[in-house]
Amino acid sequence: MSASLAISLDAMGGDNAPDMVVRGAEIARQRFPDVHFLLFGDEARLQPLLRELPELAKVSTIRHTDIVVAMDDKPSQALRAGRGSSMRLAIDAVQDGEAAAVVSAGNTGALMAMAKFVLKTMPGIDRPAIASFFPTMRSESVMLDLGANVQCDANNLVQFAVMGNVFARAVLGVQQPSMGILNVGAEELKGHDAVKVAASMLRDVPLPGRFVGFVEGDDIAKGTVDVVVTDGFTGNIALKTIEGTVKLYGHWLKQTFSMSIWSKLAYLFARPALNGLRAQVDPRRYNGAILMGLNGICVKSHGGTDSFGFANAIGVAVNMVQNDAMERMRQDLAQLMAVPGGEAMAAAL
Known part of the structure; x- marks a missing residue:
């Protein structure tokens, strides 16, 4: 990838996916031209959408999977059966270093469970x-x-x-x-x-x-x-x-x-x-809530949002990466634990 920043997208997550996700990525592409998108989802549905948006297609890579975490799946069920799902693979891309952040509009409980399982939590959280x-x-x-x-x-x-x-x-x-x-x-x-x-x-x-x-x-x-x-x-x-x-x-x-x-x-x-x-x-x-406390940037979009809202969720992820917020958070947490009186915080946490 020639782009300096890769964002993985759960292309099948959300009430109006994958259309909303792809069109949201197109809006975000115009705002962040240096971003490359990894789209995890059904290639048969994603490819026609990208053909309609040739500029987005140039900065996107489809990773095919036909497994989708349903909005009503229980987190435990998603963890067991969703190993090859669009949501799980998008999170794995962050853990593997292929992407700097993941954005999903899918099942909130499943996203939290998977992200916590894959990315783990920061020390003290x-x-x-x-x-x-x-x-x-x-x-x-x-x-x-x-x-x-x-x-x-x-x-x-x-x-x-x-x-x-x-x-x-x-x-x-x-x-x-x-x-x-x-x-x-x-x-x-x-x-x-x-x-x-x-x-x-x-x-x-x-x-x-x-x-x-x-x-x-x-x-x-x-x-x-x-x-x-x-x-x-x-x-x-x-x-x-x-x-x-x-x-x-x-x-x-x-x-x-x-x-x-x-x-x-x-x-x-x-x-x-x-x-x-x-x-x-x-x-x-x-739109675009951050799953705080993880060793990786994971942004949850509202499930019922449109392409404009999803683009803003992507923007949250990009801004978190560009501002190096995760490293600053780790440093701040470490400093807080080290200051006088930090033992009290350690006991509290």
Whole structure:
């Protein structure tokens, strides 16, 4: 390969694969002309799509497999039967050094299980977490976990805080991140035992920035903290609620500006501002969650996204590689463990 950067794609993962994946790769190719794509999937379906996109075909290699991990497959089932699947082979390419990152819109549980099995976790991390960032009233915030770990104990939440803190510094550029645990209230007495114990532990962990304590659901959009820590059950619900709310307001706006001739005229004047708002809150812009804590870059795209959203997920992977985020994360974790008081962190982790 003549390109300087290879990205492996699970071409059969997602509700609209492989068309969405291939067309997303074409959009990403225009943004990142030095990237080469390894497409893992059914060659009989991929080849005709690439023939329609000759420029993409020049920078793509198809690795054939007709085995696909279904969206409803259990993680254990995918691990046993999916060894030759498009998802597994795309992950293997990262482990083998053929690709710098993998992107998949497939089954989240299967992707996490396979990625953890193949790539392994970083030292000091028991469970990888899904992390992504969101626009807020203040700037941007990262939240994790977004669905990888439905049940978490206090140690898991502390580990998520460590990973989120490093992510905020390495990717968002926030040198002194503020952190908070998502809870049913900001008061110290509220919440179940896991969040209470995690909060107590985080007050003693020597991380850059500050731990502010508990935050509530409305603090996510406010940007009260740079890092929102939660379990995967709550985080995934929060994520889907945010996405649904954006769609609801879009639906209401469309209805409002269609009510009468006057509202339609008002829309003509407001259209430039509304287009800007639509672009700002478009969830496809923030598509591409990172499986944090692995020895390799693995990006999870929303399963129902379109080609534009998948292209942005590819962009997340490329930016992670180009910013050398993984090595910075390893170094930061090692430094955090070595600083005075690091023994407390080791005990916490």
